[in-house]
Amino acid sequence: MGLRTLSIDIGGTGTKMLVLDADGQPVTERMREKTPHPTTPKALLHTLSVMIAAHKPFDRVSVGFPGVVAHGVVRTAPNLGTELWEGQSLQTEIAELTGRPTRVINDADLQGYGVIQGTGVELVLTLGTGLGSGLYVDGRLVPNLELGHHPFRKGDTYEERVGEAQLDRIGKKKWTKRVMRMLAQLEPIFNYDRLHLGGGNVKKLTEKLPDNVIRFDNVKGMMGGIRLWEAGG
Numbered sequence: 001m002g003l004r005t006l007s008i009d010i011g012g013t014g015t016k017m018l019v020l021d022a023d024g025q026p027v028t029e030r031m032r033e034k035t036p037h038p039t040t041p042k043a044l045l046h047t048l049s050v051m052i053a054a055h056k057p058f059d060r061v062s063v064g065f066p067g068v069v070a071h072g073v074v075r076t077a078p079n080l081g082t083e084l085w086e087g088q089s090l091q092t093e094i095a096e097l098t099g100r101p102t103r104v105i106n107d108a109d110l111q112g113y114g115v116i117q118g119t120g121v122e123l124v125l126t127l128g129t130g131l132g133s134g135l136y137v138d139g140r141l142v143p144n145l146e147l148g149h150h151p152f153r154k155g156d157t158y159e160e161r162v163g164e165a166q167l168d169r170i171g172k173k174k175w176t177k178r179v180m181r182m183l184a185q186l187e188p189i190f191n192y193d194r195l196h197l198g199g200g201n202v203k204k205l206t207e208k209l210p211d212n213v214i215r216f217d218n219v220k221g222m223m224g225g226i227r228l229w230e231a232g233g
Contacts, residue, residue, distance in 0.1 A: 006058040006098070007225030008048070009107055009218065010065050011035060012079035012129030013164075013200070015044075016218060017051055019058050024114075024226040028055055030219055039080040041088050049097055061100050062225030064107030065090060066132065068144045072104050078149065078159075079130050103228055106144050108132030111221030113141070113228055115196045115214070123192040126199035126221075127179065131159040135190070141231065147186075158182060167201055176206045183213060 002022025009016045015035045019028040031051055036043040067077035072091025076082045095102035112124035112134035119138060126132035131148030134141065148159035160166070162182055167175040183195065187210075197209065198216040209215065 003059040007222040008063045061102040063104040064110030109134040113224030120193035127201040128199040
């Protein structure tokens with residue numbers, strides 16, 4: 001039957017999970033719960049424990065976390081409160097919670113594993129509470145790019161210009177123009193073969209995307225939970 005993988009996507013607004021079979025196909029419905037606020041480690045682990053109970057059985061766990069994660073330890077969590085999370089051994093804690101082997105990486109890095117083709121230079125961006133990013137060269141991850149926190153325009157970062165707060169403030173039309181300007185700036189920087197664009201707000205774009213930009217939904221991104229193990233973490 002093969003190994004079943006619990007794939008978890010922790011976001012600034014919502015936390016999602018589902019179980020995938022050995023071929024990367026969902027064997028449970030995707031569950032979504034609001035990420036607790038304030039997002040303390042204790043509060044998040046409680047939310048995860050309730051959700052996990054509804055998804056057994058599974059053999060291993062893949063987790064995407066919105067921040068820099070190195071060797072399973074959180075270094076930053078800009079949209080959850082870095083001061084609460086820095087140094088948190090999230091990989092160990094979820095492994096203890098589930099009793100299963102666990103790997104934790106940046107959330108956009110995990111989603112990217114689910115959608116990349118594995119050839120050439122591929123950039124992944126997720127439009128959600130903030131801006132997630134992942135970079136891959138011939139299928140190999142360059143971890144923790146965190147492009148959203150790089151300078152963009154008028155003294156603001158990419159995330160400050162195209163994050164959800166700005167979408168709510170200026171509306172879909174103006175926000176879309178900012179996203180299109182971002183894409184135009186990034187292409188000559190990375191010279192990517194393909195850009196995969198996902199996240200909860202991608203459906204709110206009002207303009208046609210360039211031919212080398214491919215939309216994806218959250219469920220497809222969560223298939224990265226399988227490739228994370230195939231890639232060796």
